[in-house]
Amino acid sequence: MDALDQTLRSLGLDSPMKLKSFLDSLPSQQTPTLKNTNGTTAHTKGCAGPFSIDQVLSVLPKKKLTRDDFMVGGLKELKEQADIEASLLPKRVPLVNRRDLLDTIEATREAMSRTTPDHRRVVRVLVQWPQKYSTTSLEDLSRIHVSDLMVRKTHKGNYLLCRTICTPSFDGGIGLLLGIEDPNGNPAYLKISNHPLLFDADDKDSRTIFPVGIVLALREPTYYTNENVKDLPFIKVESPSDIIAADSDASTLDGVSWKSKLTVQSRARTGEAWKAEGLKDFKASRWFSSAVCFTNSIKFGFDIEVSRLNRAEVYLRLGWNNSALHDAQVALESGRLSDELKRKANVRKIKALYAMGRYQEISQMASTLENDKIFAEWVTRANQRIEEQNTGNYDWLKLHMESKKGLYYSPDIADFTGPVEVKTNAKGLRGTFVTRDVRAGELLMFHKPAFSISTSETTKANDLGFDWINLPALRRTNDRDLHRLFLKAMQRVWDDRHLYDTLRTLYGGETAEEPKAYPAPFVVSPPLEHSTRPIVDIDIEYLHGVTMFNAFGVQDGHALYVAPSLMNHSCMPNARREFIGTAIVIRTIQDLKKGEEVTVSYIDAQVSYDERRFRLMNSWRFNCSCGVCEADDEDGYEARESRRALSKKMDDLEERIDMTYDPVTAQRLAAEAKKTIDNMKRTYHEEHAKKAEGCKYELAKPLRLLADALGVAGRLTSDKTLIKQSIEAKMQSLEVLGLKITDKTLTGALPKGKIPSPVDTSRVPQFYDEMEVETVLEISRFFKELGDKKRAKRWFKVAAWMESVYSGGGIEILKVRQAPSLGLLGLSDLY
Numbered sequence: 149m150d151a152l153d154q155t156l157r158s159l160g161l162d163s164p165m166k167l168k169s170f171l172d173s174l175p176s177q178q179t180p181t182l183k184n185t186n187g188t189t190a191h192t193k194g195c196a197g198p199f200s201i202d203q204v205l206s207v208l209p210k211k212k213l214t215r216d217d218f219m220v221g222g223l224k225e226l227k228e229q230a231d232i233e234a235s236l237l238p239k240r241v242p243l244v245n246r247r248d249l250l251d252t253i254e255a256t257r258e259a260m261s262r263t264t265p266d267h268r269r270v271v272r273v274l275v276q277w278p279q280k281y282s283t284t285s286l287e288d289l290s291r292i293h294v295s296d297l298m299v300r301k302t303h304k305g306n307y308l309l310c311r312t313i314c315t316p317s318f319d320g321g322i323g324l325l326l327g328i329e330d331p332n333g334n335p336a337y338l339k340i341s342n343h344p345l346l347f348d349a350d351d352k353d354s355r356t357i358f359p360v361g362i363v364l365a366l367r368e369p370t371y372y373t374n375e376n377v378k379d380l381p382f383i384k385v386e387s388p389s390d391i392i393a394a395d396s397d398a399s400t401l402d403g404v405s406w407k408s409k410l411t412v413q414s415r416a417r418t419g420e421a422w423k424a425e426g427l428k429d430f431k432a433s434r435w436f437s438s439a440v441c442f443t444n445s446i447k448f449g450f451d452i453e454v455s456r457l458n459r460a461e462v463y464l465r466l467g468w469n470n471s472a473l474h475d476a477q478v479a480l481e482s483g484r485l486s487d488e489l490k491r492k493a494n495v496r497k498i499k500a501l502y503a504m505g506r507y508q509e510i511s512q513m514a515s516t517l518e519n520d521k522i523f524a525e526w527v528t529r530a531n532q533r534i535e536e537q538n539t540g541n542y543d544w545l546k547l548h549m550e551s552k553k554g555l556y557y558s559p560d561i562a563d564f565t566g567p568v569e570v571k572t573n574a575k576g577l578r579g580t581f582v583t584r585d586v587r588a589g590e591l592l593m594f595h596k597p598a599f600s601i602s603t604s605e606t607t608k609a610n611d612l613g614f615d616w617i618n619l620p621a622l623r624r625t626n627d628r629d630l631h632r633l634f635l636k637a638m639q640r641v642w643d644d645r646h647l648y649d650t651l652r653t654l655y656g657g658e659t660a661e662e663p664k665a666y667p668a669p670f671v672v673s674p675p676l677e678h679s680t681r682p683i684v685d686i687d688i689e690y691l692h693g694v695t696m697f698n699a700f701g702v703q704d705g706h707a708l709y710v711a712p713s714l715m716n717h718s719c720m721p722n723a724r725r726e727f728i729g730t731a732i733v734i735r736t737i738q739d740l741k742k743g744e745e746v747t748v749s750y751i752d753a754q755v756s757y758d759e760r761r762f763r764l765m766n767s768w769r770f771n772c773s774c775g776v777c778e779a780d781d782e783d784g785y786e787a788r789e790s791r792r793a794l795s796k797k798m799d800d801l802e803e804r805i806d807m808t809y810d811p812v813t814a815q816r817l818a819a820e821a822k823k824t825i826d827n828m829k830r831t832y833h834e835e836h837a838k839k840a841e842g843c844k845y846e847l848a849k850p851l852r853l854l855a856d857a858l859g860v861a862g863r864l865t866s867d868k869t870l871i872k873q874s875i876e877a878k879m880q881s882l883e884v885l886g887l888k889i890t891d892k893t894l895t896g897a898l899p900k901g902k903i904p905s906p907v908d909t910s911r912v913p914q915f916y917d918e919m920e921v922e923t924v925l926e927i928s929r930f931f932k933e934l935g936d937k938k939r940a941k942r943w944f945k946v947a948a949w950m951e952s953v954y955s956g957g958g959i960e961i962l963k964v965r966q967a968p969s970l971g972l973l974g975l976s977d978l979y
């Protein structure tokens with residue numbers, strides 16, 4: 149660490165904050181460079197900010213990086229501080245002054261309301277060490293009072309009964325800040341973090357959810373002192389499932405009398421008024437508080453069926469499908485619905501089942517539904533989904549075309565999982581394996597996200613900037629979108645025990661508990677008893693970890709997928725991920741034998757070894773030991789450094805080659821490129837190709853540039869030799885990405901009749917960005933220009949084969965995805 153500190157300092161990354169801002173600018177989720185069907189590059193976070201990865205790499209120590217190297221940005225200090233805190237004995241502190249507390253909360257609200265979107269509040273979400281959340285039911289806990297609280301203590305076996313004494317404020321320090329009192333009238337601060345209403349709710353929602361006077365039971369509360377203001381102790385609730393809002397008739401309130409006088413501020417006092425408030429919130433897209441209002445109108449017994457149906461609709465918006473289904477079902481079973489309401493209830497029931505992927509149940513409902521166009525449409529859709537689930541057949545062309553229409557496209561598909569299973573590999577690492585021999589291009593998975601967020605989706609007033617620190621996982625990030633994804637996870641598990649159990653099977657970081665066995669047995673969740681109370685006890689630390697280690701960057705957003713998260717990384721992967729809107733497609737890019745592990749690349753593996761290991765350790769805390777990494781490692785640091793310098797030199801040539809229209813300059817640049825490439829080749833040791841199965845990724849781009857320069861010179865002078873040299877360089881650029889070319893001939897007669905492909909079709913090049921298929925198309929074009937139509941056709945077929953391995957489609961998809969190149973290259977007579 150000292151060596152790292154020193155070297156970074158010499159670069160100007162002299163303060164932890166500067167380095168932190170650099171580290172934060174790196175991708176913290178799986179963001180490979182992806183070419184979307186519309187030709188744009190899917191969300192890839194480069195190194196924004198003042199430092200380039202080159203700068204940092206050039207000063208990183210030559211040793212392999214370890215987790216400790218990433219305890220920067222104050223993380224180490226925070227961890228030390230937390231450890232000291234944890235080692236100190238709990239102590240009693242004076243009670244807080246009620247007037248001071250009310251003033252402080254009011255001042256916080258004031259300060260918060262002054263911030264504008266341009267001046268984002270920085271919210272520090274700090275998961276403390278050690279993490280707490282309660283799993284004991286209220287009935288098994290005994291009541292304590294504020295005067296019993298001791299700081300630095302989690303009050304195991306106890307709950308604190310309290311009520312709020314002022315409206316909550318969003319708090320720059322944590323999330324939500326409330327003032328509470330116990331029945332004796334003793335006040336305390338209550339801080340609530342990680343609450344799903346932080347996702348898209350604002351002050352108005354928070355006042356509905358935590359109105360003044362609402363009685364709360366806080367399970368096994370923890371009392372802290374404030375880091376900065378030592379005499380300001382507060383109860384901190386990390387997991388909102390620890391808060392139980394007590395109904396006024398709850399048994400917890402038996403015999404409770406409140407010493408202080410408090411006017412309970414309720415938005416409404418009658419069922420009718422609650423329903424009206426619910427509708428108002430619904431119209432304003434305030435789903436959470438709208439749900440609370442309808443719950444209250446149901447409790448008051450007002451227009452119960454309609455209130456239930458309204459709540460079902462709100463629950464659908466919140467993704468609380470279990471509870472939406474339950475509400476619709478209960479309303480239907482009441483026998484009191486008019487025909488129109490019955491129709492509405494059935495539509496909501498179908499929508500809930502559909503959102504949960506329970507297509508079979510919709511299909512089974514068909515006979516019970518009256519003849520109605522809408523029902524018929526839903527049943528048809530459900531039957532299509534069942535067909536997809538069973539066969540893995542999709543209309544790929546339609547999907548690719550639709551995904552071009554706009555950002556954040558969510559395809560209407562059923563998830564498909566192909567011939568794979570989850571097992572532990574020989575190194576003891578859990579991963580995904582094929583259950584039979586598969587061919588390159590086979591579909592392994594096509595999945596919608598379990599949940600996702602759109603980056604451009606605007607939040608309401610509570611648009612938090614933040615510094616997200618998870619001490620147990622030793623991770624720190626200021627990626628607000630990742631935090632929003634996490635809050636979305638909170639929102640989704642609120643009502644879905646099966647999703648929660650499933651997320652607990654995913655990897656949550658080294659310091660989190662072991663993941664549970666995958667897959668989690670299916671359980672039907674009970675419905676929410678109250679909208680403010682989740683049906684599961686939420687392990688916040690685990691959910692943080694799952695989000696941090698498994699989130700994917702997708703076009704215009706972030707997403708979390710379940711089965712696709714169980715694949716390990718390799719820099720020479722045998723499968724590839726692609727996104728169609730928010731859905732993920734995983735296909736093999738090589739033939740695989742039954743029992744082989746499926747690997748994907750988490751990063752753009754064409755970058756240098758040192759950059760790869762930096763990114764993998766920074767984001768996922770592991771060192772890759774694939775063949776390419778081993779071979780690159782054995783080349784030695786000096787060789788890799790000179791390779792990196794040479795490849796930079798080639799980058800500098802790129803613009804000049806692109807801008808060249810005269811043959812003499814083009815030939816000169818080609819000679820320069822060739823010399824640099826020869827020098828680069830010398831940086832690989834003899835055994836490299838064997839270990840890395842021919843892969844020398846960093847040579848791919850330089851070889852393409854050389855081919856471009858030769859191609860320009862050849863075409864401008866009609867020099868066939870130069871064109872052939874260009875074809876050779878293009879072929880080599882594919883070979884260093886793993887393609888095996890079996891026929892490299894440039895001239896001569898080809899045998900008559902059906903001739904085999906000039907490439908080994910058990911494996912496509914390792915990566916698919918704009919260039920691989922295009923390079924093959926260019927080879928085809930050059931053969932055509934040389935008058936060799938047979939070879940041109942043959943290589944065109946290679947391009948079509950490659951594209952179908954990558955995308956699962958035939959020539960029609962090639963035409964969509966390679967439209968720009970096909971147009972430019974004039975190859976239309978070949979297909």
Ligand SMILES: C[S@@+](CC[C@H](N)C(=O)[O-])C[C@H]1O[C@@H](n2cnc3c(N)ncnc32)[C@H](O)[C@@H]1O
Pocket residue numbers: 577578579653654655663697698713714715716717718767768769770771772773
């Ligand atoms: C998205 S998970 C992959 C599945 C994971 N192995 C599991 O059991 O859930 C990512 C984590 O898997 C581990 N991992 C993935 N690829 C690895 C590799 N090539 N070598 C070592 N660990 C790897 C790392 O701990 C990483 O943070």
